[in-house]
Every structure is written in structure tokens, then in C-alpha cells.
Amino acid sequence: MIVPEMPALAVSESVINFGNSETIKRVNVSNSGTGKLSWNVSTSETWITVFPLNDSTTTDKKEIIISVTRPGLLPGNYTGTINITSNGGNTALTVNMSVDEFPELNINPASLSFGTDKSSLSFDLKNSGGGKLEWKLTSSENWLLFEPSSGETTTETEQINVSVNRIGLNSGNYNGIINIESNAGNISIPVEMTVEEKPLLSYSPETINFGDQDSTANIEIRNIGNGNLNWQLSGNQPWISLNRANGNTPANQKDDVEINISRNGLAPGDYNGELNISSNGGNGVITVTYSVKENPKLSFSPGAINLNDNDSTASFKIKNVGSGILNWQISTEDDWILIPITNGTTTKNNESEIEFNVNRDLLSPGDYSGNIDITSNGGNGSINVSIKIKDEPKITVSPKSLNFGDKDSSKTFEIKNTGTGNLTWQLSSNETWIKLSASDGITSSKDNDEIEVMVNRENLEPGDYEGSIKITSNAGEETVDVSMKVESKPNISVSAKNLDFDTGFNSLSFKISNKGTGTLEWEIETISDNWLSVNPGKGSITTGETAVFVNIDRNIMSPGNYNTKIDINSNGGKESVNIKVTVEEEPILSVTPASIDFGSTLNSAILLLQNIGTGRLSWSSEIMYIDGDEGWLQMNQTSGNISSSRSINLSVNRSGLSNGSHTADIQIYSDGGNATIHLY
Template structure:
């Protein structure tokens, strides 16, 4: 009973709404019918009559046009509401009535009624018991805009063009008139307007466009609403890029074993990547699943230890392509050497506010042979590790969480790395700050300090050394290494940037160098300061005849003030290493030191404990070919140099064993030009 009463209360408002909608839609139908009637009638009218008719209609508004043919419009509206005629047929019939009305005065209502009475109704609509009028409008009268597919995506090179299309359709009734437009000049549409169904071709042109990602929007507007789709365009170079992963491959195998690893070659950007891969002649123990290909691919790299003696073997795989050349270093450890666990760093410090979390990396590697199997664990719940186990080399992410910890407290935990070799520990220090409490500033520290590296190599040899960067303060230490641009041909560094802790490796290669001495400088820049370093390289030839001495000098500490015989000195600790790179023994020789400042070059005393002379330490026996000797002592400067900067060098001279060892003596060497060490700067 109640439901019926509710239906009766809303029935009349629904009818009124349906009538209002239908009348407005009939106005649209009438406008289209007038256009059609005039177009059809033009051929029967004179130019004067056509102009007069067009002038009269032009002055009428849409509502006035509908009012002028009010009776016919109302009759058609009733027929549409009752489901006796479709919108398309209504336009046809209104056009016929209007066309006749241009030359006769027959009642529009009579003509329209006569025409409409002859139209059969194939389907009677009765979907809703309470709302039959609304259902008829929705299904037979109102158009509905549909657009498919959705977003369009294009991937082009510079200067290229491409096309795609989308489809517009009317999923309702009546006539759907639509227009298409875009908001970008690189998008063209054809056609730009239509009725009911139609396909629109979308042309995208990357002419004069730079590499990058672009977005545009296509809008379809109609009397039934608006639809949009997004156009995504990626413009790339016609030349591809190449990524090789991993950057290096290691094998740890027993004698006679064979093992494989995967190597991925990935294409970046557009165009076709063409590549060729080959192992170097120094690693015949490497074979590849294929030697060439295009675009992205995964290869199998196999190491075979058959015929190899226990030891470490190194080589390089070279990937040449139209995107450049990449190299992947290979390392094979064969045999009976046991694995050796190496962990870096052995301590990590965090300084976080209450509620914060932080991450650092813990590096694990096998510095021996065989297979290293390891597992990492933490003794505190606020420390989590990922991953917790691995084989040979790996990087563990150490995460600390302060959620359940008390602000203002310091905590300590231990990470234990157990392996089939030995075990190692890494200590974790955590300082939980109160909210708003200032963090301690980072402090840049290096080891060794100062950073000075000396290499002695035969032509074609290579070698490497490591140093360590650490943060001895709080917060994050961000650092990067700036290299001397002149040294790229003979030295490489890895890594060249990092946060907080880092182990940096210098690799020196003399393959393309002539015999002689080379020096390069570098600087570690950070957000709290900088440190400088020096790399010295002496390259010598195996064809050397006779002795040949080369010297290297290193400052090992800070200057101190000393008093000697009522005189003041600045004592600087140094270490001087002399190597005989010749093919004959070098007789007894001395070491002299000298410095250079703005005033000139001067000799300076080199005091070595146990030596009879404060100026020149001597050897006490000949130095055999390939051997070296190191002198540790202090260089004594006048205090008047305080506040200045000087360059210090050491010189190795040869003296005959049976001479009196005078202050200045020389014995002929195969090369007299390389006795002096590279200079080291000292700041007082």
C-alpha cells in the first residue's frame, strides 16, 4: 500500500521532466530538419527567394524556429514519448513537412500528423511499470557518446612520424553530432567532425622535437557530452644505448670443474642495437653461448678449469656495438686455496631522531679460493639484514629502526658473519636523538693519511692499491673523487663517489707508457671538506743495463717543533723507499733530501735513527736487482718556514763501496734522470 502511494507521488514529476527533455531534443531535431529542407528546396527556388528565406531564418532563434512550427513539434514530441517514432525518422518526416511548407500553407500539424500516422512501431517499450516515459527516452531518443580505445602511445625517433586511430560511436538513440580536437601542434586528426559512428586517424609527428617524453590530449565534444584520451609520445635518438649486467663475473672452482654465469645485454632508447662479444686472449678458459646478436639478450658465460693449475686467473670479455664498447672483467680462482672471508666495514654508526630509520651497506667477499658460503645475523631486534646469506661476494643492507627505542640513549649491536672459512663481526652503533636535537656533523677521514701511493712496474704490467674513506662524525658524509684529467690513460678508480664508508681501489696500467716516472693527483671532495692524494708510477724496461735507482717519498705524520743545540727546527716524519730496477746490483748509495719554495731550492737534513750522518743516510751493502730498501726518519726544517708551503723530494745517488762516502758523489747508472722522487707538498 505504502509503495503504491509513493509511486503515485513521483509519477507526475517524472512525466513533466520527460516532456521537458523531449521538447528540448525536438528543438534540436527541428533545427537539423530545417537545414535538410532548405538544402533540398534550393534547387526549386530562385536566388532571390533563397536569400529571402535564409535571411528570415537567420533572424530566428532556435526557440523561435521551434515555436514557428509549434503544433508540428508538439505532435512529434507526443509521438516520440509514446514510442511511435525514432529520432532519425522524425528528422526525415519534419524535413518533408517543412519542405512542403515553403510553398504551401497546409497546416504543419495536419501534414505532420498524416506522415506520422503512416509510420509503424516495430517495438513497444514497457520496461518500467512506474516510469515508462523515462525508459522510452533513454532507449530510443537520447544519443550517448562512446570512444574506444583509451590512451594512445607512440615511441619515435627524432624526425619520425606514426599514426593510430580511435573509434567514435553512438550507443544511444537519435543523432550524435561530434567534433574532435587536440591541444598539441604535433597531433593531427582526420576527420575533425562527424555524426554517429566514425573512425578518427591520429597522426603524431616528431619533426623538430628533442629527445624526451611528451603528453597531449584529444577531446571529443558532442551534444551527449565530452570524452578525452591521452596521447603519450616518447622521442628518442635513432641510435640505441647499451647496458651490460653484471659489470664483472667471478668463478671459484676446484680443479676440473666447469661452471656458468649469465650475462645480460640490454638495449636502451630507440633504434636497433647490434653487438659482438668476445673473450680476450688472456682467458681461453672462457666460452660464450653466442658471439653476436641484436637488441637485448641473455648469454651464458662458461668457465672451464680443465688443464689449469691452482691459482687466480683474470681476463676481460669485450662487447662491441653500434652504441659503443663495454668490457666485463672476469676472475677465476682455481684450486686448493681455501676461501677467505672479508667484511667491509667492521663498524657502522647511525645517528637518528626518534621514529626514524636508516640504512647502510655491509660488503662481504671471498679474498681466497674455493667457494665461500656465509650467513649474517644480528643480536638486536632493531637491526634487520637483507639478504641474510650468500655465496662468495655479496652486499648486505643493514637497516636500523628507532620506533621502540628511547630518545637520548646510545645503543650497540653486533652483526655476526659465519662462513665455511672463519667468522667476522661488524659492530653497529646507534645514537637516538630527541626530536629537534641537532645531529653531529660528519667528519671526513681517510686511511692511509696522507694519501700517497707508489707503483714500480715493468712495461706492460699492472697493479692496484686500496684506501679507505670513513665518517668519524654524525649525519651523512657525501663524497666524490675528482681526478687529474691527464691520468686517464694509465689509472682508473672504483668507486668514485659514495656516502659515509667506502673502500676505493686504484688500478694502474703501464701498457701504453714509455719507461719513466709519472705522477697524478686527486682530490676527495665532501660536504664537510676535502683531502688530497698523489699516485706515483715508475715504468722501467727489462732491457735496462746496469743498476738503476728510483726513489719514492711519503710524509708519515705531522710536523713537530724540536730544539737541537739551542736551535729550533720543524721536524716532519717521512719514509723514503729506493728500488733498484736495473739488471745489476747497485753499490752503496746515499739519500739526500731537498725542498723548493718561492725563494728557490735548498738541501735539508734527513735524520734517520742509527745513521752517522744527519744529512745523508747510507746503505751498508749493495742493493740487488729488483730489491728495494726503505729509510724512516725526520726531515728538519728551519722554524722560519712556519706558515709556508714547500715541495719536498728525495734523491738516490750511487757511491762506490771503497770511497770515503763524500757529501756529493755519483756512480754511473743506466738512467741518471729518474733518481729523484716525485715531489710531496708539506703545509706548515
């Protein structure tokens, strides 16, 4: 049996919606049967385009591209049909599309004429249709400007401001185009303008400040208009001069003019002037300022200085014979010339006196010549200084005082010849306790001798001593003062070297005295035994004596024998006092409890006796009945000796006692104290 092929048409979409903006859609055609499917596509709508119009397939899917075209259609909703016929059946596709309202470009006026004098005009740009008009303005002319240059317009009217710039243009007629491009078409607006011959003055700078140094500057005159610029320059002050006073400058060209000022014959101060510019393209004024500085001038006297044999100081005067302030500096290359003031200022017609020194010590005998150089803002100069150095010893003594204090016995001083030639000297002292290592000598130039001075304190009373050493020489006399101190010599003495507190004393004393001279300063060293104390612990003695009390605290001492010492330091020696203490044993009675209440049922109790001291405690007791019957209390021990503690048993016998309260006391007697215990 033969089964024929049966193709079947299948389409992926039956309705296609393009909305208001989409333009292309795709639909798949496939064969859902067998064999080969051949198909054709057609539509009666001119705004629908289909590709391809026919094709065939067996098993593969085929694509049909559908596009829509809106230009030329009126706003509204559109529906069309695409018919597909095939050997496997037919079908129809519905196509939906909408066309929005479209914009329409409209301008007014259609052209702009600026003539010879207008520089700004405007035109209106309007959307006469619907929707949104998108637009953009351009022009190839650089003298043509407009604002705004682009935008979007729906229902409003846009005013476009157009301006022209004639600066820099040659005279003549100018034509340009403003191109308007939009989504509703393009429009060109013709623009015409006339540029007359009209020069325009521009100059720089507007202000010239020559300060106090400059005298030349340049001025630039420029024609930023068109045509020829005819200009003239003139200054209002006689100190202003120009290399040219007029000129003719073409359009977009410039001329340079040199201006000069003269300060000759002008007093110091600030000056102002003006340069007036007149032209057929406008006028202008340039402000000119400058200053004339003060003009100081250096004068000095004398021009040469000759120092006498003994002179070491001289002076000269600096004077400002000009104007303003003279700033001056002084220097010298000769080290023997000493100038304490090296710079300064001097005002007009005033003078400054400068004093200087010469150091003869640096020079050997002979003739010397040097220079003092003066530099200033009013000129420079030099003063010659001459000096003659003779052989002249000069004595210098150092130090000029010697203080030996209370301990030193030897010191030195130095004799130096800071002059020229030989220095001959002799020494003498006015006190016998001053001894010298030399009595005379000769010291050559720039040399020195060291003299030892010794003092002898033997057999001198305590006190301050002063003396002097006289130095006579061929260069004059000098004196060295000598001082020393002889101190007093205190000597410590104690009245007792030993203190025996035995078993009963708690306080003893000894006396400190000064057996020497001056003031004895004494102090007791720190005592390590906490049971021992002294008062006072330190002091000072010139004459007489001081009692020192020594105390012991037996309460913190255990029984036994104690030996220690008290050390005393002083500026007059050291002493010690031996301390001896004997502490005997000492029993102390303690009884607990202090009272016992037997009540109506308690028949026994314990009494605790303790020796809280030292040694053995001897004790005895006595029962003393206070109220009620007697004989009802018994103690298992009524006396004895205790080293540490003893418990005493107490018992009561109520048999035969009358009704009521019965009280008694137990009295304990001991060599460590007594105690009373109350019984109820």
C-alpha cells in the first residue's frame, strides 16, 4: 500500500502587534505534516511589507520578516491581513499598528537682515503639528551666533535669539545661512549683514608703574575694528617723552609706542601723570606712575688717623651730605683694628661718630698702617690708620684675689707680660702667715710666671683673715688680695660612758659638752632597738652642756639581760654610751569567766586560771558568801603554782539550802595580781 505525503502548514503567530513605534517583527513557518511544504505570502496593505513572499520546507522552520511603514499615514490605529497559502493548508495573520500624531516645523520670519547697525534679532520656532518636534541649529559662519541651538518642542513657541559679531571683519556685505534640522524636516533661514568701515581703538596696558628704577616701557595700540585707525598720543607731564606721537593702524593690526620718563632734577617722592590717546575709533587714558628715591651721599672725616704712642682709641665721623637714609657698613682686614660698630644708618645732614680700638698686644715694636673701609648706598671710602709700637712691657695678673677658705693651704696666681720688652717685678706681702714661692723675677714679652702662695694657720685664733700681695714692676703696680678662714675646733665629751638600768630603772641620762672651741654639732645615730629611745636626738653646743635622756620600755622586752650602745656623731669627734638592762620574769594573772550564773539547775562549772606573763604564778583563793546560805560551793583546788594555765572545777550542793537566791564571790590572790569571780 502507498501512503501519499501530507504536508501541514503551521505558523508561530496569528496576531502581530507593532504598537506605535516598532517597525519589524518575525514569524516562523514550519511543516507539521510530512513531505514538502510549499507556501506563498500576500497582503493588500501598502504599509505592510513581507519577505520572502514564498518558500518551502520539509522539517526546518522558516522565518518571515514583516515590517511596517508609518510615514505618510494619518494618525490613528491600523489593522491589516497577511494571507499565507500552501499545499498544506492556508491561514491569515492579523497585523495591528498605530500611528501617532506627527510634528510640523514652522518658523517666522523666514529670513533675518541685520543691516549696518543691528547686532541682535530673533525668530520664532513652532511645532504646528502634533507630537514632539526635535530640532537643532547650525551655521558655517563664525560671525553668526544663536541661542538656544537645539531643543524639543511640543505646543510651545521657542524664541531663537540671533546675534552677529562685526569685530575683526572687513567692511562689506555678508550673507549666511542658519540650518534647522528636525524630525519634521529641515529649513534654512537666510541671514544678511553689512559691515561699515569703523575702526575701534584698543590699547594696553592701562596703567604703567615705573617704580623707582625703570624708565622705559612699551604701549600697544591696536585696531580691533575695520578701516584705518588714526590716533594721537600726548603726555600731561614734562618728564614724559614718546618715540612717536601719532600713527595710522589698519584693521586687526597694532602699533608699538615707547614711553620714557626722566627723573633728572626731581625731588624724592611719588609722581603721577597721564598719556591721553585720541582716535577716530575712540579715546583712552593711560595712567603713568613712578617714584624718585632718596639720594644719600657718603662723607667722612678725617681721611687718615695717626695714633700717638699711648693711644689705643680713636674715632671718625660718617655724614650723609645727600638726601634720604645713608646705610653704611664698616670693615677692616687688619686684626689689630677693633671696630665694635660695623653698620648703621645716618639721615640727611646728620653724622654718626664711630669709635674704634687698636690692640697693641698683637703687634711687635715697629710702624704699622691699616685701613678702615666704608661701604654705603651713597658711595664708598677708606680711612688710613697708622700706629707706632715701642718696647713697652705690660703687666697682667690673674687672678687678682685668692680665697683659701677654711681648708686650702696652697694656691697660685700668674704674672704675664702682655706688652713688649722685659717685665721686671718684685713681690711682698703684708702678713706673716702669707708665704711666697718667689720674691722677684723677669718675664719676657708674651710670657708668664706662676707664683705659689701658701698660708699657715698654725697658732692662729679662729676667725677670718685678710691680707695682700703687692707686685711692683717696670710696668706699674698690681695687688693680689688673699683671704682665708681659721675655723674653731669643737671637741665632744660625754658625762657617762655606761648606763646600767639594772632591773628597776626605766629612764637615765647623760650629758654632752663641748670641750673645744666653736659650735659642736652632734646627732645620735639611728637606734635599732625598738625598746630604747633618746631625747633629744641632736643639737648644738657652744658652751655648757646638754642632758640627753635615755628611756627603755620593759613592756615589750622579754626577761633577760640586754646590752647595746648609743653612737653619737659630731663635728668634734664621735662618742658612744654603753647601755645595760636586766628584765626579770613577771607573772600576770588572768581568770575567765569573771562571773558564773548557776541558775536553778546548773550544779558545776569550770574556772580557768592563766599566767599571761612570765615565770611561775603563785596563787590562793577564798570563798566569800554574800547572800543566802553558806557552805554550798566546793573547789577541787584552792591554791597552787601556774606556769601557763590551770582549770578549777566548781560544784554546788543544793541539799538543805533554803528557798531563794544564794550568791558568793571567789577571791583569787597571786603575785601576778588579784581577781574576783561573782557567783549567782
